[in-house]
Amino acid sequence: MQSFRLYGKYLKIHFLSGLQYKGWFLMTIQVLFVVITDPIGILFLFSRFGQIGVWSVEKVILIYALAVTSFGLAESFVRGLDIFPWQMIRTGNFDRLLLRPCPLLLQAAGSSFHIHRLSRSFGGLVAAIWCLRLQEVEPTLLNALVITLALCGGFLTYTGVFILTSGLAFFTIRSLDWIYIFTNASYQVAKCPFDYVPRLLRNVFTFFMPMLVVSYYPAAAVCGWGQPYWKGLLALPAGLTFALFAVSIWRIGVRHYQSTGS
Amino acid sequence: MELITLSNICKTFKVSQRPQGRFAALRGAFLRQTKTIQALDNVSFSINQGELVGYIGPNGAGKSTTVKIMSGILTPDSGICRILNRVPWQERVKHVANIGVVFGQRSQLWWDVPVKDSFDLLKDIYNIPLPEYSKRLQELTETMQIGSLLSTPVRQLSLGQRMRCEIAASLLHNPQILFLDEPTIGLDAVSKLALREFLKTENKKKGITMILTTHDMADIEALCSKVLVIGHGKILFDGELSELKQLYAPFRCLKARVSQHIEPFPVPEAEQVSFHGDTLSVVFDPGKVPAHALIEYLSHHIELNDLVIEEQNIEAMVAHMYKELSL
Numbered sequence: 133m134q135s136f137r138l139y140g141k142y143l144k145i146h147f148l149s150g151l152q153y154k155g156w157f158l159m160t161i162q163v164l165f166v167v168i169t170d171p172i173g174i175l176f177l178f179s180r181f182g183q184i185g186v187w188s189v190e191k192v193i194l195i196y197a198l199a200v201t202s203f204g205l206a207e208s209f210v211r212g213l214d215i216f217p218w219q220m221i222r223t224g225n226f227d228r229l230l231l232r233p234c235p236l237l238l239q240a241a242g243s244s245f246h247i248h249r250l251s252r253s254f255g256g257l258v259a260a261i262w263c264l265r266l267q268e269v270e271p272t273l274l275n276a277l278v279i280t281l282a283l284c285g286g287f288l289t290y291t292g293v294f295i296l297t298s299g300l301a302f303f304t305i306r307s308l309d310w311i312y313i314f315t316n317a318s319y320q321v322a323k324c325p326f327d328y329v330p331r332l333l334r335n336v337f338t339f340f341m342p343m344l345v346v347s348y349y350p351a352a353a354v355c356g357w358g359q360p361y362w363k364g365l366l367a368l369p370a371g372l373t374f375a376l377f378a379v380s381i382w383r384i385g386v387r388h389y390q391s392t393g394s
Numbered sequence: 395m396e397l398i399t400l401s402n403i404c405k406t407f408k409v410s411q412r413p414q415g416r417f418a419a420l421r422g423a424f425l426r427q428t429k430t431i432q433a434l435d436n437v438s439f440s441i442n443q444g445e446l447v448g449y450i451g452p453n454g455a456g457k458s459t460t461v462k463i464m465s466g467i468l469t470p471d472s473g474i475c476r477i478l479n480r481v482p483w484q485e486r487v488k489h490v491a492n493i494g495v496v497f498g499q500r501s502q503l504w505w506d507v508p509v510k511d512s513f514d515l516l517k518d519i520y521n522i523p524l525p526e527y528s529k530r531l532q533e534l535t536e537t538m539q540i541g542s543l544l545s546t547p548v549r550q551l552s553l554g555q556r557m558r559c560e561i562a563a564s565l566l567h568n569p570q571i572l573f574l575d576e577p578t579i580g581l582d583a584v585s586k587l588a589l590r591e592f593l594k595t596e597n598k599k600k601g602i603t604m605i606l607t608t609h610d611m612a613d614i615e616a617l618c619s620k621v622l623v624i625g626h627g628k629i630l631f632d633g634e635l636s637e638l639k640q641l642y643a644p645f646r647c648l649k650a651r652v653s654q655h656i657e658p659f660p661v662p663e664a665e666q667v668s669f670h671g672d673t674l675s676v677v678f679d680p681g682k683v684p685a686h687a688l689i690e691y692l693s694h695h696i697e698l699n700d701l702v703i704e705e706q707n708i709e710a711m712v713a714h715m716y717k718e719l720s721l
Contacts, residue, residue, distance in 0.1 A: 134521070141518045149506035152547065228502055230467045232519050233491035390469045390483060392408070 142242030167255035187325035194263035199319035202286020204252030212243035213294035217301030282350035285367030292375035302385030342370035403473035448618030494564035498576035520567035554585035643711035
């Protein structure tokens with residue numbers, strides 16, 4: 133509990149730092165613009181062809197929106213882990229974190245925070261709700277629960293990706309480009325109708341990094357696309373498992389750092 | 395009471411090297427050649443409560459590595475290190491709650507926000523109760539004279555101002571041990587003096603054990619009772635500053651102003667005699683010839699108007715020592 137309070141204080145100090153620079157408001161609008169324009173390709177495609185098989189635009193956008201919202205949440209709250217390799221390990225500032233009596237992951241996660249990143253989640257959430265309404269999904273308690281847990285699981289999944297990035301950076305010192313497959317590139321996969329995603333990609337994003345478990349399955353369960361509810365509810369445990377896996381890699385990384393020096 | 399004990403600490407680093415010859419950079423991108431460097435080689439020493447220890451040695455001797463091991467940042471390859479009855483790298487959180495570390499070249503304050511905000515965050519990081527924090531903050535603001543700086547963003551402070559804030563920040567949680575890695579680097583004379591004065595009083599008043607690495611011998615002379623000298627990863631000297639001087643700077647220099655012009659004359663047992671205008675300097679070893687005997691001898695020969703006896707310059711002594719130990 134105390135950790136969460138401390139994390140809040142970290143966010144506060146970054147929030148205040150952000151306000152020190154003028155133009156933070158423009159940044160918020162800028163990110164929102166990127167978020168809105170990103171799926172525009174699908175919108176054009178569907179407006180031209182109507183439907184692709186059973187896939188209508190609101191189905192595709194719903195899956196995409198769920199993934200984007202989760203990514204946005206993780207990006208807002210644990211962004212520090214993403215920038216971490218560049219900033220901290222290379223400059224040796226990681227030493228400073230080791231000198232403070234609180235959890236390292238918390239400090240790394242709290243090492244950066246920008247309020248404008250939240251506009252991605254905001255945009256995603258609005259789109260998701262719009263799609264759910266178009267498909268006339270009943271706002272039952274169960275449905276709300278599935279969607280909420282999907283977002284929690286998604287947040288954990290993407291947090292896991294960021295932790296993994298930082299953990300691997302202890303060995304490579306630089307951040308890794310291929311890890312973007314699991315960050316910004318991963319929700320692009322959700323733009324493709326699920327049935328047409330190649331089997332390999334589908335397996336990677338289901339069984340390794342559970343992006344589809346936190347977006348497609350909950351959406352399918354809620355909208356009644358022939359997936360059972362229990363699969364939709366797997367989002368949280370799947371996200372948690374992936375995050376814990378990432379934490380174990382991170383731990384090995386920290387030990388490697390301490391024994392090889394900076 | 396022994397607060398810090400290190401015995402037989404060893405640490406090696408791998409340093410990557412670019413191969414020599416044609417297409418070296420290209421080959422280096424694929425084949426990595428590494429060289430192992432022995433940063434610390436059986437380092438052992440112990441430090442008692444309340445001691446103010448100077449840790450000196452040339453660049454790359456292993457000073458920072460030792461400090462990093464003692465503060466729990468690095469794990470040594472072998473050897474035992476116990477600080478406040480804990481092994482630093484095994485109980486990191488408990489260990490670092492009781493120490494303060496100041497890196498002269500790195501900041502621990504948040505760059506964009508006022509100093510006070512950084513202090514408040516540190517209060518939460520170290521979980522300091524509010525009354526204790528307020529009292530300590532007031533104390534430190536007064537002695538470090540940083541009251542007027544608290545509302546300024548760190549990026550707008552001068553180096554001297556920032557260093558005062560850094561030191562205050564590292565003492566907020568009342569640590570029992572303070573590690574200072576080149577704290578006076580880049581400071582002007584006034585700031586240096588103020589900083590030394592502060593460290594001294596803090597050490598006396600609170601009994602904080604301090605370990606100071608520095609290249610400024612005046613720091614050592616002003617502050618430290620005990621000195622550790624490290625070179626090539628080995629501890630070369632461990633003892634009092636006066637002993638070190640005895641070993642490497644046993645000579646004194648007598649400087650006298652004389653009234654009449656004099657011809658050079660021999661001085662028995664003197665190491666070196668020189669005349670510059672009306673000044674006579676004699677370098678001598680008090681062990682061989684005591685000062686009173688020398689003065690008596692000189693006053694028989696010439697009229698002495700004025701005279702001082704100086705210790706050898708400590709900077710020169712250290713340079714001489716590094717050379718002698720072929721560092």
